Structure formats: C-alpha cells, structure tokens
Amino acid sequence: MTILVSGASGRLGRLILERLIARGVAASDLIAGARSLGKLEDLRARGIRTVAFDYDDPATLSKGLKGVDRLVLVSVSQPDTPVTQHDAVIRAAAAAEVSALAYTSVYRASESTLPLAPIHAAAERAITATGLPAVILRNNSYTELYLGPVIRAQETGVITSAAGGGRIAAATRPDFAEAAAVAITDDAYLGRTLELSGDTAFTHADLAAAAAEIWEREVTYRALSEEQLIAEFSTMGLDEKTAKLLAAIDASIAAGYLNSSDRTLSEMIGRPTTSLIDALRSGL
Known part of the structure; x- marks a missing residue:
C-alpha cells in the first residue's frame, strides 16, 4: 500500500508522515509531495520517496500520483486560496483511481461562518462528485495558533480577542496528524x-488563566469588539486585510462555531487529546 501525503513540507504533512511510520507503515511505502523538493531532503534521507506535487501544476499531480494507492490531501487554508487548487488535486486523484482519499477540512465546513469554510466546503463537494472512497477530516482549530497571545502576555499581562466567551475545542497538530x-x-x-475536536473546549479567559500559570504572573482577558480588535492589530503592524480576517475568526468563535464536546478525535487516536496547558508548554 503506497500512501502519498501532500503538503509534506508543512508542519501537518510532516507530522502525518511521522505518525504513519509510528503506526508501522514502512518508509518505503510513503511518498512525500510538495511544491519544492528542496524542502524534503531530510525525508528522502529517511527512506521516504519525494515527488514534486504543486497544486498549481497539474502535470506534477498526475506524475506524482502514478502508482499511488492512497492520498492524504493536506489542504491549503488561506482565505484567498483559489478553489481550483484543491479541485486540481481531486481531479488528478480521480484520474489515478486512488483507492482512498483523506482530506483535511475545517470544523463544520458546510455551515460555519469561519472565513475559510467556503473553500473547504467546495473541496468536499468536489470529492463527493468524483465518487472516490474518501474520508473528510474536519479539523477544529490548532492549539498552537494560540501561542502568540500567550507569549505576548508574558510582557503585557493581557490577552485580548473579539471572541467574547466563545469556546474553542482546539487540538494540537500531532493530535490531528495521528x-x-x-x-x-x-x-x-x-x-x-x-x-x-479537542476533548476540552476553552475560552480566551481560560487561555489567560493558562498563561498566568505558565508565566507565574497575573494575566487578564480583555474582550474587545471586532472594530477595537482590528484597531489593535493595526497598531501591531498587521495589514487591514489580515486584521479583518482574524477579527472575523473571533466572531465565528463567539458565535459558537468552534465549540464542541465531541470525542471522535480522542476515540480515533486511542488517548485523550493534548490539554491546553500541556500544548502551550510544549510549544514555548
């Protein structure tokens, strides 16, 4: 069984390859695909075959999928990602008649107000249309994304967001990769x-409490409006487009789109998901 993992130069793709090996898949049965082969040299040294796999270059997709049994399509998660990128990979996988496809989507993609949801929902529909045997992995937020506010809180003693009391059932990249x-x-x-989703959802107030424990100092949570948050981001040097995107994500959190008490993830990986405090400590 030959498995190709796309996006292998990124953090999630690399972790998926590592977890496949840990689960007993031979390195010789794995293929790492990425836009730039130069970023995969360490994987090649471990016995993993590497191929150019550029979502914008259909020729690399069809060539890379020759002889591949199964594909893990690690999605691109940028708000301006052209839908054609995922579509090109899906079409190539259908043409190669892979026996299984796994796609990394976003939590509640078909109904969420998260800015990235429409891109993933479109990819899910394209996969369904091919008739390929597939599994859709709708990942909640990555806990690692909250390291930035925690690091800044060491100096400022404050964590701000426009998420209100919205809960985030985040999990770590290693959890999702598993x-x-x-x-x-x-x-x-x-x-x-x-x-x-992660086993235990947290609020930004919980994040502030975790930061206080880590830094052994008082850290408070200050809830802002979207407009106030955008203004704060601008003082930090973020461009308006990025600031509005991050504020929109907070608005979706406030509306409950990342809240969950589901245990599907921990059941799949056979252990509890990584706790907030442990994930933050390991990332610092």
Whole structure:
C-alpha cells in the first residue's frame, strides 16, 4: 500500500508522515509531495520517496500520483486560496483511481461562518462528485495558533480577542496528524465526514488563566469588539486585510462555531487529546 501525503513540507504533512511510520507503515511505502523538493531532503534521507506535487501544476499531480494507492490531501487554508487548487488535486486523484482519499477540512465546513469554510466546503463537494472512497477530516482549530497571545502576555499581562466567551475545542497538530494516519490506513473510516475536536473546549479567559500559570504572573482577558480588535492589530503592524480576517475568526468563535464536546478525535487516536496547558508548554 503506497500512501502519498501532500503538503509534506508543512508542519501537518510532516507530522502525518511521522505518525504513519509510528503506526508501522514502512518508509518505503510513503511518498512525500510538495511544491519544492528542496524542502524534503531530510525525508528522502529517511527512506521516504519525494515527488514534486504543486497544486498549481497539474502535470506534477498526475506524475506524482502514478502508482499511488492512497492520498492524504493536506489542504491549503488561506482565505484567498483559489478553489481550483484543491479541485486540481481531486481531479488528478480521480484520474489515478486512488483507492482512498483523506482530506483535511475545517470544523463544520458546510455551515460555519469561519472565513475559510467556503473553500473547504467546495473541496468536499468536489470529492463527493468524483465518487472516490474518501474520508473528510474536519479539523477544529490548532492549539498552537494560540501561542502568540500567550507569549505576548508574558510582557503585557493581557490577552485580548473579539471572541467574547466563545469556546474553542482546539487540538494540537500531532493530535490531528495521528487521526489522519488512522483514517487513511483503516477502511472503516471511508465514506465518513468526521468532526474532530479537542476533548476540552476553552475560552480566551481560560487561555489567560493558562498563561498566568505558565508565566507565574497575573494575566487578564480583555474582550474587545471586532472594530477595537482590528484597531489593535493595526497598531501591531498587521495589514487591514489580515486584521479583518482574524477579527472575523473571533466572531465565528463567539458565535459558537468552534465549540464542541465531541470525542471522535480522542476515540480515533486511542488517548485523550493534548490539554491546553500541556500544548502551550510544549510549544514555548
């Protein structure tokens, strides 16, 4: 069984490859695909075959998928990602007649107000249209994304957001990577759309409490409006487009789109998901 993991130069793609090896898949049965082969030299040294796999270059996709049994399509998650990028990979996978496809989507993609949701929902529809045996991995937020506010809080003693009291059922990249490794190697998951979340959802007030524990100083949470948050981001040097994107994500959190008490992720990986405080400590 040959498994290609796309986006292998990124953090999630690399972790998926590591978890596949940990689960007993031979390095010689794995293929790492990325836009730039120069970023995969360390994987090649470990016995993993590497291929150019550029979502904007269909020729690399068809060539890279030759002889591939299964594909983990690590999605691009930028608000300006052209839908054609994912579509090109999906079409190439259908043409190659892969026996299984796993796609890393976003939590509640078909209904969420998160700015990235429409891109992923479109990719999910394209996968369904091919008729390929597939599993959709709707990942909640990555806990690592909250390291920045915690690091700044060491100096400022404040964490701000426009998320109000909204809860985030985040999990770490290693948690999600483990689930992807499980899903692509177990046919029982094919045909399913899996909403994957951390075991314990947290608020930004909880994040401030965790920061206070880590830094051993008082850290408070200050709730802002979207407009106030955008203004704060501008003082930090962020461009208006990025500031509005981050504020919109907070608005979706406030509306409950990242809240969950589901245990599908921990059940898949056979252990509790990484706690907030442990994830933050390991990332610092």
